[in-house]
Each structure stands twice: as structure tokens, then as C-alpha cells.
Amino acid sequence: MVPFTFIHAADLHLDSQFKGVSGLSDGIRAFLRESTFASFERLTELAIREQVDFIVICGDVYDAKDSSLQAQLRFQEALDRLGEHGVGVYVIHGNHDPLDGPRMIVSQKEHVHVFGPEFERVTACRRQDGRPVAVIGGISYPTAKVTENTSLHFQRNRDSSLFHIALLHANVDGDPAHETYSPCTRRDLTAAGYDYWALGHIHKRQVLQENSHIVYPGNIQGRSIRETGAKGCYVVRVDEAGNIGLQFHELDTVRWYHETLAIDGMEGEEAFYAMVEDRMEAIRSERPGQMSVVRFAVAGRSRLHQRLEEGMAEEILHELHRKAVRAAAEPGGFEGLVWIESFDIRSGPWIDREALLEEESFLGELLRYGRKAGPDGEIRSDLFGSALQPLAANGELRKLLAEVGEEERTGWLRRAEEMAVMLLAEHGREREGGGEPDEH
Numbered sequence: 464m465v466p467f468t469f470i471h472a473a474d475l476h477l478d479s480q481f482k483g484v485s486g487l488s489d490g491i492r493a494f495l496r497e498s499t500f501a502s503f504e505r506l507t508e509l510a511i512r513e514q515v516d517f518i519v520i521c522g523d524v525y526d527a528k529d530s531s532l533q534a535q536l537r538f539q540e541a542l543d544r545l546g547e548h549g550v551g552v553y554v555i556h557g558n559h560d561p562l563d564g565p566r567m568i569v570s571q572k573e574h575v576h577v578f579g580p581e582f583e584r585v586t587a588c589r590r591q592d593g594r595p596v597a598v599i600g601g602i603s604y605p606t607a608k609v610t611e612n613t614s615l616h617f618q619r620n621r622d623s624s625l626f627h628i629a630l631l632h633a634n635v636d637g638d639p640a641h642e643t644y645s646p647c648t649r650r651d652l653t654a655a656g657y658d659y660w661a662l663g664h665i666h667k668r669q670v671l672q673e674n675s676h677i678v679y680p681g682n683i684q685g686r687s688i689r690e691t692g693a694k695g696c697y698v699v700r701v702d703e704a705g706n707i708g709l710q711f712h713e714l715d716t717v718r719w720y721h722e723t724l725a726i727d728g729m730e731g732e733e734a735f736y737a738m739v740e741d742r743m744e745a746i747r748s749e750r751p752g753q754m755s756v757v758r759f760a761v762a763g764r765s766r767l768h769q770r771l772e773e774g775m776a777e778e779i780l781h782e783l784h785r786k787a788v789r790a791a792a793e794p795g796g797f798e799g800l801v802w803i804e805s806f807d808i809r810s811g812p813w814i815d816r817e818a819l820l821e822e823e824s825f826l827g828e829l830l831r832y833g834r835k836a837g838p839d840g841e842i843r844s845d846l847f848g849s850a851l852q853p854l855a856a857n858g859e860l861r862k863l864l865a866e867v868g869e870e871e872r873t874g875w876l877r878r879a880e881e882m883a884v885m886l887l888a889e890h891g892r893e894r895e896g897g898g899e900p901d902e903h
């Protein structure tokens with residue numbers, strides 16, 4: 464076999480609008496909107512730098528069926544640049560950019576192959592000497608909603624011993640987080656006898672199988688808070704023996720983060736503000752010179768909880784947005800810019816356990832009971848006996864329960880106590896606030 468190298472990319476979503484992010488200045492919004500193009504430019508540069516033989520792009524080149532003229536022109540410009548460097552390009556279209564979308568007519572370029580709505584196979588050649596190195600099979604979405612299992616159309620060329628690559632925009636094994644277009648299974652794909660399934664559609668990078676390979680490279684630029692972490696493409700090297708080497712390359716220009724701020728026992732607002740700034744700095748130093756967007760989930764129990772919910776989080780968000788907008792207006796201001804998408808308040812009110820233990824209330828009684836049941840003794844065995852009785856009726860579970868040590872039982876007790884305190888405390892708070900009208 465002749466060794467060769469290609470890039471597997473998918474889901475470029477050129478000209479995504481980033482509608483889900485609010486509070487942005489025009490400048491920052493424009494920068495975000497430029498990010499899909501910038502990441503695609505990095506892909507082009509990578510192909511030239513790595514001297515790959517060709518690129519496969521597995522659907523959703525454009526974000527919208529009626530893709531903007533700007534997106535189309537910039538895509539064509541990149542294709543031309545790749546052509547100048549002898550890099551072949553193989554493209555399929557997906558549910559976001561089906562073939563029936565209104566698009567400008569472009570003349571066929573010799574180094575570019577766009578697959579049609581019916582399955583077809585073409586031969587790809589090596590850049591430096593034009594020797595055939597791979598058979599590429601592919602199929603595009605004729606319309607946005609393809610519910611047929613199109614993977615069943617893929618067949619090897621029986622007369623060819625070349626490496627076989629399949630391009631498909633599909634939901635493999637019914638990932639419920641994505642629309643189930645072109646549904647198929649790993650078994651369907653393996654049965655087709657291809658060496659490498661180059662997939663698109665699911666935006667999360669994943670290698671579903673090796674030898675034969677089934678790969679989602681993910682999208683090249685995260686588009687929302689649901690698409691966190693590094694985004695990019697795979698450089699795939701195939702050696703003389705047909706062995707496959709995958710190397711991931713980051714391409715994203717704006718990265719999305721989901722971070723948790725633990726505020727257990729935190730007392731003051733300054734401490735919270737400092738924690739937020741520290742985290743922003745940590746994100747900044749992880750990727751110096753790049754922009755990031757972060758959602759902070761606030762967790763734990765603290766006296767700050769109520770104040771955070773009652774406007775403090777909003778105020779801090781507003782203040783940090785103001786600072787970010789000002790920084791972004793400076794020359795080079797997007798380098799290291801961290802934009803907070805939101806604070807997601809998941810914390811709870813502070814609970815003073817010692818005070819509750821003294822209290823003449825149901826909660827106080829419960830905590831005192833829990834404390835008595837802690838040490839080994841009659842109360843403890845009574846408690847476990849009655850609590851676990853329904854489970855002990857099952858023979859299998861009874862056997863498992865017998866294997867549980869005392870230390871683990873103590874852990875269960877503490878967790879049950881924590882859960883009861885939390886539920887009862889929340890309930891009490893809701894009742895206190897019960898007279899106020901709901902705000903929706």
C-alpha cells in the first residue's frame with residue numbers, strides 16, 4: 464500500500480450566528496461570528512503545513528440551508544488556496560446545508576469533489592506523484608431531513624485493494640442528544656468493509672471503533688455552551704501496511720468552558736468576586752491570546768447563597784461584562800478575553816448544624832436521632848433493620864447487603880441525613896417565601 468495522509472474534518476458551520484449569547488457588545492459579537500471562519504482558516508493552514516494529500520469534510524459546511532454569501536465566498540476562497548498547494552478536497556453536505564439549499568453556482572474545480580445525493584465512489588491520489596491511494600465513497604443530504612439508513616448504500620470496490628474511506632453525515636447508534644438523521648449502527652458500518660468511516664453530525668469528538676475505524680472529529684469551533692472543550696480535526700496517517708495513526712489538532716479560536724465554583728462556607732462578597740476573577744485568570748492562562756466563554760455553576764452551601772440569588776450574581780455579571788466590553792475595545796483586546804456566559808446558581812443556603820441540634824423542631828429531632836444512630840448499638844441496628852427491610856425481601860439484594868461493612872453503613876447514614884436536612888431546609892424556605900407571587 465502507498466502511504467498517505469489526509470485530514471478528517473466535519474461540521475464547519477461557517478457563519479454561525481451565536482444567538483444564544485446575550486449582553487455582547489457589537490465588537491465582541493462580530494468577533495464571535497468571525498470565529499467559524501478563523502477556525503476554518505486554521506484548518507486550511509494546517510493542511511498546507513502538514514502537506515496532507517487531501518481533506519475530507521463530512522457535512523454541515525454551512526450553518527444554514529440558505530447560507531450567507533459571505534460563507535460561500537470564503538469557503539470557495541479556501542478551496543482555491545488548497546488547490547494552489549495541490550491538496551484535494553472531498554465534501555459531503557449534511558442536514559444544515561443540504562443540496563437543495565439556494566447556493567451560488569460555482570464552476571467545478573478539478574481538485575474538489577462534492578458528492579451528490581446518490582452514493583458514489585471516487586479515487587483519491589497522492590499529492591506529490593499522483594499515485595492512487597484511496598477509494599472514497601460518499602453521499603450528501605438531498606434535503607434537510609434524511610431518515611433513511613444511507614450507510615447501507617456503501618459498498619467497497621471489489622476490484623480495488625486501495626484503502627477505503629467512507630464519508631457520511633449520520634447519527635450512529637442513536638445518540639439521543641442529536642437529531643437521528645441517517646440513523647445507522649456500528650454493525651452496519653463495519654459490515655460495509657470500509658477501512659475508515661469519516662463521520663460528521665455529532666459535534667463531540669469520538670473514536671467509536673478502531674480497525675476498522677469509525678470516527679467523529681467533532682466540529683472545528685464550539686458554537687454554544689453545550690459545546691465545551693478543544694475543537695478541531697484529525698490528521699490521519701496511513702502507512703505501507705495500512706495502519707492508521709490519528710492525531711488531533713486544535714483549531715478553535717473561541718473556546719467554551721463549563722466551570723464549577725464551590726462556595727462552601729464562604730462568607731463575603733469580596734471572596735466570591737476574587738474566586739471568579741481567579742478562575743477567569745486560570746482560563747486566560749490556559750490559552751493565552753485566545754478568547755474564551757465560560758458558564759460558572761455555583762455550588763455548595765454558603766451564607767452568600769441567598770444574596771447571590773437575590774441580585775448579587777446579576778450585578779457581578781454586569782460589572783464583569785462592562786470590564787470585558789471595555790477591554791475588547793482596546794487594540795488586541797480579544798486576546799485573553801474571558802466572557803462569562805452566565806452564573807448558574809446551584810448552591811444552597813447555609814445550614815448551621817450545631818444550632819439545629821439544639822432546636823425544638825422536626826429537623827432538630829432528626830439530627831439528634833442521626834447522631835444517636837451513629838455509634839454501633841440498638842438504635843442503629845433498629846434503624847438499618849427497618850430502612851432496609853424492603854430490599855432484604857429480595858434474595859440477591861439480601862446477599863449483597865450482608866457484604867456491606869459498618870463503615871459503609873455509616874456513610875449511608877450521613878448521606879441520608881444530609882439529604883433529609885437539605886430537603887427539609889429547602890422546604891422550610893419555600894414555605895417562608897410562600898406569600899410572594901411567582902415571577903416568570
Ligand SMILES: [Mn+2]
Nearest residue numbers: 474523559664
Ligand atoms: Mn452539524
